[in-house]
Amino acid sequence: MxxxxxxxxxxxxxxxxxxxxxxxxxxxxxxxxxxxxxxxxxxxxxxxxxxxxxxxxxxxxxxxxxxxxxxxxxxxxxFSYLERDLECFATASYCAELVSRLTPEREPQPKVFFLMLSVLRALKQGDTELTARVFELKLLDILGYRPSLTECVEGNHSLSSAAGEVQRVWFSIEKGGVVCPDCAKSCEGLLSFSPATLGAMGYFLRSPLEQAVKARLSPRIMRELASLLQGFLAYHGDVQPRSRALLDTFRDGGAGNGHNKV
Missing domain, CATH: 2.40.50.140 (Nucleic acid-binding proteins)
Incomplete structure (x- = not known):
């Protein structure tokens, strides 16, 4: 070159x-x-x-x-503000490590570039935990690991009920998406979470990152998103980033500066 x-x-x-x-x-x-x-x-x-x-x-x-x-x-x-905000710095490190470990050398992916740039800008004003979750899902989508949220991955058919009409949603990390209640009866290793969590994931995928990070979500939804996306990344991306351990210290209350804990 x-x-x-x-x-x-x-x-x-x-x-x-x-x-x-x-x-x-x-x-x-x-x-x-x-x-x-x-x-x-x-x-x-x-x-x-x-x-x-x-x-x-x-x-x-x-x-x-x-x-x-x-x-x-x-x-x-x-992005000099990162030097003054340890939690934002830790989240930026986590996002950067995901990009570094999930992308090959010298393969142009401008959508990943602009996603990383967007997250560095959004962290200055946004909720660090929510920003990390939105980034994870959008990166998975760009890299071809978009989870199926409307089609049952076990029976290969549309979900029979709207998310708001059921008490719990079933999800297969291995197969990469939701499982309808009928198919869930014969499946193993499924995660169960609230319909609101499914709705949040759909909203993240539809919305620009700058808009998605302004969502207001309950602590329960945030916990469910963290568990699901961490499992999804580990299984489909084969990554367990070292920087995740630092983020967990914020989530568990080991450190902080006033932001929500990741």
Whole structure:
């Protein structure tokens, strides 16, 4: 590819050598890219502001065999508020880790790029727990793991009852969607949750992230969403992100800054 330009989000940054950093970038043009920013830890480096963790930035890179090299850069938005808000930082880290682990190298996926950019913007004002749930579901959808919410995945037919007319909804993580009450009688390993949780998932999928994160949901619905989506990610994406442990400390009340706990 030689020299190329990319609009990127810095998903990960690790120290390398005396003054360098190895970056995991998610670019609008080329998808996930691994790159080295040489000398960036020096106080005189002009790249420092352009390659900060979670920065939305415009870069010039040289292609390499295993790592590309960042040559020039200019930050569009550094999302500096994340440095002052540990819970928002932990949620951004979790979302970035999901993107990094669920996407292959150099496969353009602009919808993932814009979803990640949207979540970094939304976290400044939104509920961190709700934002994480919306992001999880939308990322699964983009990557081809959209759960079936209107068709019974066991009997391959439409649900016989509207969600508001039943007391509980049955869901198969293995088969990727809802199961009607009749089929649920002969199925094993199903999750049970409220119709309102099913409605919330449908709303998340229909709505832009910026709108979905403003929803008002009960603690019970949030718990059900967390359990279902975590199980879905582990089974279909084969991921159990390390950053999830930090989020769980907020959910369990181990830390906090006034936001809801993830």
């Amino acid at each position: 030689g020299i190329y330009k990319a609009e990127a989000i810095v998903l990960r940054s690790i120290v390398y050598g005396e003054a360098d950093r190895i970056l995991t970038l998610f670019t609008r043009e080329a998808g996930k890219v691994s790159a080295i920013a040489k000398g960036v830890r020096k106080t005189t480096s002009r790249l420092r502001g352009a390659v900060q963790l979670f920065s939305h930035t415009r870069l010039v890179l040289y292609s390499g065999r295993s790592l590309d090299t960042v040559s020039q850069g200019e930050a569009e938005d550094e």
